[in-house]
Amino acid sequence: MLYKETGQYKSTYKSDHAIFPLIQDKIAFSTLMFIAFLIIPFVINSYWEKAILVPFLIFSLAAIGLNILTGYCGQVSLGTGGFMAVGAFSTYKIMTYFPDLNIMIIVLISGLITAAVGILFGLPSLRIKGFYLAVATLASQFFLVWLFNKVPWFYNYSDTGQITVSERLMFGIPVTGATAPPYATYLFCLILVVLLGFAAKNLIRSKMGRSWMAIRDMDIAAEIIGVPPLKTKLSAFAISSFYIGVAGALYFAVFLGAIEVTESFDIMTISFPVLFMIIIGGLGSMLGSFLGAAFIVTLPIGLKFIMVDLVGLSAVTAKHFEITIWGLLMIIFLIVEPHGLARLWSIAKEKLRRWPFPY
Amino acid sequence: MSLKDLKDIPYGKTAIELKNIFLAFGGVKALTDVSFDIKKGEVFAIIGPNGAGKSSMLNVINGFYKPTSGTINFAGTHRGEMEPEFAAKSGIARTFQNIALFKGMSTLDNLMTGRLLKQKQNFLMQALYFGPAEKEEEEHREKVERVIDFLDLQSIRRTPVGSLPYGLQKRVELGRALAMEPEILLLDEPMAGMNVEEKQDMSRFVLTVNNELKTTIVLIEHDMGVVMDISDRIVVLDYGKKIGSGLPDEIRNNKAVIDAYLGVADDE
Numbered sequence: 001m002l003y004k005e006t007g008q009y010k011s012t013y014k015s016d017h018a019i020f021p022l023i024q025d026k027i028a029f030s031t032l033m034f035i036a037f038l039i040i041p042f043v044i045n046s047y048w049e050k051a052i053l054v055p056f057l058i059f060s061l062a063a064i065g066l067n068i069l070t071g072y073c074g075q076v077s078l079g080t081g082g083f084m085a086v087g088a089f090s091t092y093k094i095m096t097y098f099p100d101l102n103i104m105i106i107v108l109i110s111g112l113i114t115a116a117v118g119i120l121f122g123l124p125s126l127r128i129k130g131f132y133l134a135v136a137t138l139a140s141q142f143f144l145v146w147l148f149n150k151v152p153w154f155y156n157y158s159d160t161g162q163i164t165v166s167e168r169l170m171f172g173i174p175v176t177g178a179t180a181p182p183y184a185t186y187l188f189c190l191i192l193v194v195l196l197g198f199a200a201k202n203l204i205r206s207k208m209g210r211s212w213m214a215i216r217d218m219d220i221a222a223e224i225i226g227v228p229p230l231k232t233k234l235s236a237f238a239i240s241s242f243y244i245g246v247a248g249a250l251y252f253a254v255f256l257g258a259i260e261v262t263e264s265f266d267i268m269t270i271s272f273p274v275l276f277m278i279i280i281g282g283l284g285s286m287l288g289s290f291l292g293a294a295f296i297v298t299l300p301i302g303l304k305f306i307m308v309d310l311v312g313l314s315a316v317t318a319k320h321f322e323i324t325i326w327g328l329l330m331i332i333f334l335i336v337e338p339h340g341l342a343r344l345w346s347i348a349k350e351k352l353r354r355w356p357f358p359y
Numbered sequence: 360m361s362l363k364d365l366k367d368i369p370y371g372k373t374a375i376e377l378k379n380i381f382l383a384f385g386g387v388k389a390l391t392d393v394s395f396d397i398k399k400g401e402v403f404a405i406i407g408p409n410g411a412g413k414s415s416m417l418n419v420i421n422g423f424y425k426p427t428s429g430t431i432n433f434a435g436t437h438r439g440e441m442e443p444e445f446a447a448k449s450g451i452a453r454t455f456q457n458i459a460l461f462k463g464m465s466t467l468d469n470l471m472t473g474r475l476l477k478q479k480q481n482f483l484m485q486a487l488y489f490g491p492a493e494k495e496e497e498e499h500r501e502k503v504e505r506v507i508d509f510l511d512l513q514s515i516r517r518t519p520v521g522s523l524p525y526g527l528q529k530r531v532e533l534g535r536a537l538a539m540e541p542e543i544l545l546l547d548e549p550m551a552g553m554n555v556e557e558k559q560d561m562s563r564f565v566l567t568v569n570n571e572l573k574t575t576i577v578l579i580e581h582d583m584g585v586v587m588d589i590s591d592r593i594v595v596l597d598y599g600k601k602i603g604s605g606l607p608d609e610i611r612n613n614k615a616v617i618d619a620y621l622g623v624a625d626d627e
Contacts, residue, residue, distance in 0.1 A: 013500045014493065202488035206496060207478040210464070214472045217461035224421060225539065226447030226476040235482065284463065 003352035019201055036190055041183040049182035050255075056297045057189040058250045062270075063277040063289035064200050065243030070275070071283035072209060073236035074216030075125050079137035081270035082144030083241050085261055086114045087248025089154050092163045095253075096156060103168035103175055107192070107249040114245020115238040117144075122237025126230045141267055148261040155261075164258040176253045185254045192250065196243060201286050203239065212236050213284070280333055282342025291341040299326060364434040365450045365542040370400035373435070374543060374575055375420065380429035382415055382599075389415040390426070390599045397543070402569050402576045404590035406583075406610075408619060411596040413579045414456055417545045420577070421446040421453055447476055450542035454532045454549060456579075462521035466512055466531050467503065469520055473538025474499040503538050510534045510564060526557045533564060543575045544568065550582055558582065562589055587611065595619065 003024055010016040020026045044053065062080060069075050090110035094101065121140040125133055148154045155163050167177030174180040175188040203209050211232045214222035223229055252259050263269070273296055281292020300322055307318040337344055368374055375397045382390040390412045397403045405413045418424040419431070422441035431438045433449060452473070461469050478499060484492040507513055510530055515523060520531050529549060536544055549565065550558045562585055568574050580586050586593065587607045595603040595610060597619040603610055610616055 013497045013504075017496065017500065199486040203482065203486050206485035206488065206492065207475055207480065208482050208485050210468055210472050211475055213464050213468070214461050214475075217463050218459050220423075221455065221459035221461070222472070224423065224443045224447060224453060225472055225535070226444050227472070228444055239482075 003349055005353070017205065019198075019205070033194070037187075041187055044182045044186055046182050049186055051301060052298060053186050054189055054255050056293055057186075057193045058247050058255055059274065059277060059293040059297055060290050061193055061196060061250070062244050062247035062274045063281065063293045064197060064286065065240045065247060066274050067278045067281075067283065067285070067289045068200060068204075068212070068243065069236050069240035071278055071285065071288070072204060072216060073212040073233060073240075075122075075233060075236060076130065076134040077137040077240075078134050078267065078271050078275065079121060079140040079144070080244055080274045081265040081267055082141040083114050083118060083244040084248030084251060084270055085144055085148055085265040086117050086241075087111060087245030088252035088259060088265070089148050089163065089261075090114065090245065091249040091253050092156075092165070093154070095166060095168070099166075103170055103188075103253065104192075106168075107246055107253065110249040111242040111246040114248065115242040118237045118241025118244075119234050122234050122241075125233045125237065138267075141271055145261055145265055160260070162258055162260045163252070165253045168253075176257070178257065180254075189250055189254060192246065196246065197286070200239075200243070204286065208235065208239075216284075276330060278340075280330070280340055282340030285340070285342035287345060288340050288342035291345070295341065299329070364436065365399075368399050368434050370573065372399055373397070374399040374433075376430075376432040376435075377420070378430045378432070380416075380419060380431070381427045382412070382419060382424060383427050388599050390419070390596075393429075393596065393599070393601045395594045395601065395604055397575060397577060398592075399542075399575050400569075400573050401591040402565070402578060402589055404578045404580060404586045404593045405596060406580065406586055406593060407596035407602075410598075412599040413596055414547055415599075416596065417453060417547055417577065417579065421451050421545060447539070450540075451545065452536035452539040452541035452543075453545035454529075454536050454547055456547040456551065458525075458528045458532055460520045460528055460532055460535070463519060465517050466520055466523070466534075467507070467516045469531055470503045470506055470512075470534050470538045471499065473535045474503065476539070502540070506534050506537045509537070509567075526553055529553070529557075529561070530564075533561070537568065541574060543577065545577045547579050548581065549578070550580055550585060558585060565589060 003022075005022060008021075008023060010021065015021065020029055040053070062084060065083075066077060066080055069077050087110045090113040091106055094106045094109060098106075121137065124136045128136060149161065155161050165176045167174050167179060169175070170184070170188060173184045175184045204212075211222070211227045212235075214225065214227050215229060215232050215236075219229055222232075248265075251264075256264065259265075277292030277296045278289060279292070280295055281290070282288025303322045303325055304315075304318055307313045307321055308315055313321070365374060373396045377396065378394050380390050380393045381388075393412075393416065405416055407413050415424060419426050422443045422445060425440055431441075461472060464472070478495055480492040480495050484490075488496075507516060510533065512527075512531065512534060515527060515531075520528055523531065533546070533549060536546075546565065550561050553561065565576060565578070566589055569576050578586070578590060587610075590607060593604065593607055593610045594601060595613070595616045602615045602619055603613040605613070
């Protein structure tokens with residue numbers, strides 16, 4: 001009863017193919033956007049910014065990227081960390097060479113550079129599939145991190161091998177660097193996530209998304225229908241890498257400010273968590289990308305809150321428990337709901353549709 | 360050779376001509392010296408016992424297998440090596456013996472994939488989903504909706520095809536091929552595993568497509584009743600060789616065909 005579709009008639013294909021075809025979805029989304037753009041910027045503090053909102057937004061972007069490749073096009077990738085590093089180092093080098101360039105443009109160019117690198121590492125996907133492709137992308141992860149460590153040109157020959165962001169303004173307000181106010185970094189990420197999120201959704205509901213899914217579900221039939229396999233797979237690699245590159249650029253420039261490649265873009269800190277995000281959120285679901293990112297970002301904070309503040313364990317013990325519980329939850333989750341949080345949401349919608357009647 | 364060439368041939372003239380086709384996988388000879396032609400606008404059936412090379416024949420026609428030797432002429436033009444994508448562009452669509460639908464996608468999306476080759480907007484326009492991109496999407500949706508109406512798929516428009524019963528999946532697969540608006544439709548056992556009513560429905564669809572849209576149909580089928588009723592001409596394969604061809608009545612009385620199906624009487 002709460003989520004009633006009856007009475008909402010579609011008389012044009014346009015309204016039938018809308019992103020939010022139901023009035024309830026439209027209201028919910030508008031409310032969310034209203035809160036995100038007009039309330040949170042005024043109440044945000046540094047803790048919420050650094051611990052929850054900005055990492056959530058950045059990882060949502062990375063999860064959308066990986067979901068395009070893995071969830072929609074069916075090409076498993078473990079190279080997310082490597083591609084995010086490409087985005088980060090591109091941003092750093094562009095900042096060095098073009099000090100006057102707008103930060104938004106720098107971030108987008110970093111995405112394009114990552115897309116090019118993604119195409120290069122996507123080439124093996126024509127010949128190999130599944131686990132074998134996962135191993136090939138794993139190679140890209142290790143190669144790229146090794147490259148950024150080994151060639152001093154990438155970190156401007158600094159002694160520590162660290163790269164540090166300099167201050168950049170957007171409409172006169174710093175969005176990168178130590179002086180950036182929380183609301184500015186948050187809004188900067190939010191605008192990119194909303195714009196790129198809609199772009200991804202549009203791609204998925206048009207020709208390109210259908211080509212990806214056709215390749216994912218049955219590549220031989222797709223070929224006979226006229227979907228060129230190489231071009232389609234590479235387009236997925238390119239667009240996915242673009243999103244991951246932008247996420248990497250934001251991760252470095254807006255979120256961390258200073259990074260060291262082996263530790264910031266490690267397989268355990270980036271590649272696996274982002275893969276978990278899309279598996280737990282829901283493969284092949286835009287909503288799933290966001291839910292998964294929210295879940296993985298907030299889980300450690302929630303666990304720490306429960307163990308340290310409520311139960312009273314010491315911080316070190318809690319940290320050890322946290323990893324164990326995290327792993328345990330992953331396993332339970334995959335057994336109980338292998339299709340992820342997005343599926344739980346669609347089941348909940350089904351229930352809301354009938355509530356309070358049992359059927 | 361393009362879509363237009365097949366379109367321009369008058370009805371009743373040869374659309375595809377296959378001459379002395381050999382196909383071998385290592386030592387296995389799938390097809391040996393098979394020649395026949397398919398005329399535009401007819402229902403052409405390929406029959407034969409299991410393993411006779413019927414599906415291989417379809418795969419040769421749409422470029423999925425490259426024949427070891429032999430010539431294929433499309434619309435009077437010689438065709439050498441050919442990619443499946445090219446066949447799709449020239450107006451050849453097909454269905455598969457074992458259903459090859461995109462299981463994770465809805466019926467509507469599966470049918471929309473049939474329109475992919477006709478959608479021209481680039482990915483930036485698609486990402487913006489603005490103006491021409493949106494209009495194009497709606498145009499193709501309208502074409503697909505016609506196929507949905509024709510095949511009575513309205514109620515399962517939003518259902519993921521993986522969860523549909525077998526008979527409906529076969530129908531959706533026919534729909535996907537029809538959405539391509541093909542000149543030539545290759546059907547690989549469209550009625551396998553169906554009950555009598557479903558076979559009647561499917562025959563009706565096939566005949567309507569042939570009559571109304573004037574689509575040339577190449578059909579592989581094991582149900583002889585159906586084949587004899589709906590096809591204009593038949594070719595019979597056995598062990599990769601052509602053992603007979605002609606009108607249904609001729610095939611019915613062809614000694615070699617009867618022997619292939621029923622075995623040869625041992626006369627001493």
